[in-house]
Amino acid sequence: MAKKMTIIMFSDDMDKTYAALILANGAAAAGMEVTMFFTFWGLNLLKKGGLGKLKLSKMNMLGLGRSMVKKRMQKQNVASLEKLLADAKELGAKLIACEMTMGVFGITKEDLIPEVDDLAGVGAYIADAKDASINLII
Amino acid sequence: MAKKMTIIMFSDDMDKTYAALILANGAAAAGMEVTMFFTFWGLNLLKKGGLGKLKLSKMNMLGLGRSMVKKRMQKQNVASLEKLLADAKELGAKLIACEMTMGVFGITKEDLIPEVDDLAGVGAYIADAKDASINLII
Amino acid sequence: MAKKMTIIMFSDDMDKTYAALILANGAAAAGMEVTMFFTFWGLNLLKKGGLGKLKLSKMNMLGLGRSMVKKRMQKQNVASLEKLLADAKELGAKLIACEMTMGVFGITKEDLIPEVDDLAGVGAYIADAKDASINLII
Numbered sequence: 001m002a003k004k005m006t007i008i009m010f011s012d013d014m015d016k017t018y019a020a021l022i023l024a025n026g027a028a029a030a031g032m033e034v035t036m037f038f039t040f041w042g043l044n045l046l047k048k049g050g051l052g053k054l055k056l057s058k059m060n061m062l063g064l065g066r067s068m069v070k071k072r073m074q075k076q077n078v079a080s081l082e083k084l085l086a087d088a089k090e091l092g093a094k095l096i097a098c099e100m101t102m103g104v105f106g107i108t109k110e111d112l113i114p115e116v117d118d119l120a121g122v123g124a125y126i127a128d129a130k131d132a133s134i135n136l137i138i
Numbered sequence: 139m140a141k142k143m144t145i146i147m148f149s150d151d152m153d154k155t156y157a158a159l160i161l162a163n164g165a166a167a168a169g170m171e172v173t174m175f176f177t178f179w180g181l182n183l184l185k186k187g188g189l190g191k192l193k194l195s196k197m198n199m200l201g202l203g204r205s206m207v208k209k210r211m212q213k214q215n216v217a218s219l220e221k222l223l224a225d226a227k228e229l230g231a232k233l234i235a236c237e238m239t240m241g242v243f244g245i246t247k248e249d250l251i252p253e254v255d256d257l258a259g260v261g262a263y264i265a266d267a268k269d270a271s272i273n274l275i276i
Numbered sequence: 277m278a279k280k281m282t283i284i285m286f287s288d289d290m291d292k293t294y295a296a297l298i299l300a301n302g303a304a305a306a307g308m309e310v311t312m313f314f315t316f317w318g319l320n321l322l323k324k325g326g327l328g329k330l331k332l333s334k335m336n337m338l339g340l341g342r343s344m345v346k347k348r349m350q351k352q353n354v355a356s357l358e359k360l361l362a363d364a365k366e367l368g369a370k371l372i373a374c375e376m377t378m379g380v381f382g383i384t385k386e387d388l389i390p391e392v393d394d395l396a397g398v399g400a401y402i403a404d405a406k407d408a409s410i411n412l413i414i
Contacts, residue, residue, distance in 0.1 A: 003406050008274075010157055015316050018284060019413075022376070026398030032406065041196070058317070069380070077380040079143050100160070102208070103214040122164030130141050130170065130271045133406045136284075136413045137157075137274045148295055148414075161363075178291050179334070239297070239350040242345070260302030267277050268308065268409045275412045 007043030147180030341364030
């Protein structure tokens, strides 16, 4: 049986999103079953056009601003956030949107990208994470 | 034997505290043994009246301020932080205060809420986490 | 076989670095195999002199500034960051620098402290973490 990984996507910082998507792709490419739970700020990532609006978690990263980080990433052959998300999906990763966050902030299913696999609550996360080998929250 | 979950409560941001307490309640409700270790900023959550003083990790969340977040949470039947903590305790979650943090910041047992189960150090965390199914730090 | 712990060092905040190094030391002292993966901001910690430049994740911590936190830590017999890192190494912890981050920000092996054990990518992390008992990202 394939080992599992879960990531709670709590943040919508650009740098954390890169890290999480790279981790998800790495795990999926290694044959793991990956589930990403998008909650609180992280739900922004699943909104249509959301990945294009992210900011760095600090004003600048090792001296670089947001657009420079994107350029440098590209130069190192790191895919864009949109491509990383598409790749993760293609490798079988599941994207779950937090129903509670949607309710609290008045976000509907129509606001979200079609790549979302399911809407769910904390119970679904616990059921998944309790048998997973790697559980992260970012 | 019940599966275990540990959460290191490093942060005292309101949004992260909501997320952590919802996760703790979800796990405890699913029959897991939950232990929360409060350290660094997170120790503020265990101070008398501490849960009433939290701020959001960002200026605003999806456009909403702190009091609006609380109102929206309530409207969606998400319990208050105080109620979530009480519920977690009732479901058997253990609350551990980090002794080192207390020493560093001159916080005494009398400063903490009576719901605290124990004062402990990193050794107790490791002993617990090494056999747990879900380990998170927030 | 010894149980394993991995920590992804994503942040270079002083308080988070203290917490992570204390956790790494606690796990290594308890006989666990510890691997720390330094990526994104966390790579700053491995740069020569990097540990001396860290800032708190918030303006102040429970009312204290950066130098006061260091003094209070010392008074409570918490070792300095440099000593904590050296101790972790001596207890067998492995320090891995993220190759991608190095490429993106033009950091070379010569910029890093000699204590670094290896340069690696996400594949190495997943291979390690999928069999570990404790996996954290900070």
